[in-house]
Amino acid sequence: MGEEAPVFHVESVALESKDCLQNSIDIGDKTYVISISDDPKSSISIKILDKLTLTWVVPTVLGSHPTPTNSHVAILVNNEKILIIEKGVALNDFIWFLEVDTPFVKQQCKIKGAEVVAWSKGVISEGHTPVVISGPSGVGKGTLIAKLMKEYPSKFGFSVSHTTRFPREKEIDGVHYHFTERSKMEQEISEGKFLEFAHVHGNLYGTSIEAVESVSDQGKRCILDIDVQGARSVRASSLEAIFIFVCPPSFEELEKRLRARGTETEEQIQKRLKNARAELDQSNSPGLFDHLLINDDLEACYENLKKLLCLDDSHEDSNDSLIKDGKAIACYSILSKTNSEILLQSETNEVEKGTASLLSLNLSFLSGGAPGRTRGLKISSFN
Numbered sequence: 001m002g003e004e005a006p007v008f009h010v011e012s013v014a015l016e017s018k019d020c021l022q023n024s025i026d027i028g029d030k031t032y033v034i035s036i037s038d039d040p041k042s043s044i045s046i047k048i049l050d051k052l053t054l055t056w057v058v059p060t061v062l063g064s065h066p067t068p069t070n071s072h073v074a075i076l077v078n079n080e081k082i083l084i085i086e087k088g089v090a091l092n093d094f095i096w097f098l099e100v101d102t103p104f105v106k107q108q109c110k111i112k113g114a115e116v117v118a119w120s121k122g123v124i125s126e127g128h129t130p131v132v133i134s135g136p137s138g139v140g141k142g143t144l145i146a147k148l149m150k151e152y153p154s155k156f157g158f159s160v161s162h163t164t165r166f167p168r169e170k171e172i173d174g175v176h177y178h179f180t181e182r183s184k185m186e187q188e189i190s191e192g193k194f195l196e197f198a199h200v201h202g203n204l205y206g207t208s209i210e211a212v213e214s215v216s217d218q219g220k221r222c223i224l225d226i227d228v229q230g231a232r233s234v235r236a237s238s239l240e241a242i243f244i245f246v247c248p249p250s251f252e253e254l255e256k257r258l259r260a261r262g263t264e265t266e267e268q269i270q271k272r273l274k275n276a277r278a279e280l281d282q283s284n285s286p287g288l289f290d291h292l293l294i295n296d297d298l299e300a301c302y303e304n305l306k307k308l309l310c311l312d313d314s315h316e317d318s319n320d321s322l323i324k325d326g327k328a329i330a331c332y333s334i335l336s337k338t339n340s341e342i343l344l345q346s347e348t349n350e351v352e353k354g355t356a357s358l359l360s361l362n363l364s365f366l367s368g369g370a371p372g373r374t375r376g377l378k379i380s381s382f383n
């Protein structure tokens with residue numbers, strides 16, 4: 001006696017799922033051929049067939065691509081993007097989108113004058129709203145952030161910026177900053193890898209998209225220590241964030257702290273103090289900062305920062321339990337698709353810890369996308 005099949009509403013159109021090393025998906029007059037090889041040395045290749053002229057185009061592929069694997073399924077989400085479900089990879093790495101006609105791809109096509117497609121990794125966890133902290137040099141931003149990271153190591157992650165300035169004595173490359181050459185950084189900026197960048201105190205500083213996304217991937221709240229120009233750029237970007245400006249109790253105290261830190265030459269101190277006046281003026285720009293914090297007594301200021309960040313609120317994302325053991329191996333095929341929901345069925349009989357026999361993927365709340373991650377994936381599991 002066979003088991004009764006579950007009843008799902010399947011939309012009659014666009015259920016075009018293929019399961020092999022090479023997938024082809026039709027969108028309008030084009031066929032996108034995606035070949036993912038399990039040879040780690042060979043990369044994922046995309047080819048586009050123009051069905052009207054019967055010519056092949058190899059597009060420029062942007063973004064970090066999925067882990068090579070020997071099996072995957074591809075399905076059309078809408079005319080802008082293709083969903084790729086990888087098999088045999090970790091649960092926190094199995095959902096990918098190949099963007100073929102999103103606003104970002106259209107813009108890149110114009111800039112590059114060529115056919116462009118872009119990868120974006122799907123992220124189940126919503127993460128938490130990032131926190132942008134700005135304020136003049138020497139006000140105590142680094143000190144406050146260090147206290148927060150020390151007290152809540154699993155809640156917060158620091159967005160490690162790139163900079164062309166020289167490292168200070170105790171600074172570690174990749175921890176405090178990615179110390180880099182100007183030409184290399186400018187090249188990466190032109191490749192669209194940066195969320196924002198600014199010239200500060202004579203050097204180039206910038207937040208890479210990867211710096212922010214990698215913190216969110218760990219389910220942590222991202223903290224950005226960036227200047228006022230950077231805060232303005234982030235405000236204008238698609239990244240939702242809380243913006244906090246840290247003020248000194250007085251200009252004299254700021255100068256005292258900057259000198260006492262002993263990390264700058266006199267010339268650099270003068271430059272920082274001059275810029276501090278402009279930054280303090282801009283802290284009141286309408287709509288820029290959500291909160292101003294005065295760092296007079298360090299402990300009192302830190303307590304106020306914690307209040308702003310609602311650190312007593314222990315709300316947990318409902319998706320979090322599903323990705324807690326994100327290393328469990330995913331092996332799902334597509335069971336059905338409607339406009340907003342895709343049902344995935346596990347191919348393994350033994351349901352591994354952290355996986356479920358059926359997953360429902362809700363695509364109604366997608367946000368972000370290339371050049372960063374695709375967020376807002378709601379996932380429910382059924383065993």
Ligand SMILES: Nc1nc2c(ncn2[C@@H]2O[C@H](COP(=O)(O)OP(=O)(O)O)[C@@H](O)[C@H]2O)c(=O)[nH]1
Binds near residue numbers: 137
């Ligand atoms: N726009 C932008 N500013 C940054 C970034 N990283 C650091 N900054 C800012 O650059 C300024 C100088 O930083 P730093 O050289 O570490 O000196 P400090 O502020 O005196 O400790 C500070 O205002 C930082 O907030 C970044 O990625 N983007």
Ligand SMILES: Nc1ncnc2c1ncn2[C@@H]1O[C@H](COP(=O)(O)OP(=O)(O)O)[C@@H](O)[C@H]1O
Binds near residue numbers: 137258
């Ligand atoms: N509330 C405070 N009172 C006195 N000194 C402080 C206070 N906050 C920070 N400092 C000191 O001021 C100096 C500058 O702080 P830092 O965190 O490096 O500033 P920023 O990251 O904003 O440039 C450091 O030596 C730090 O120990």
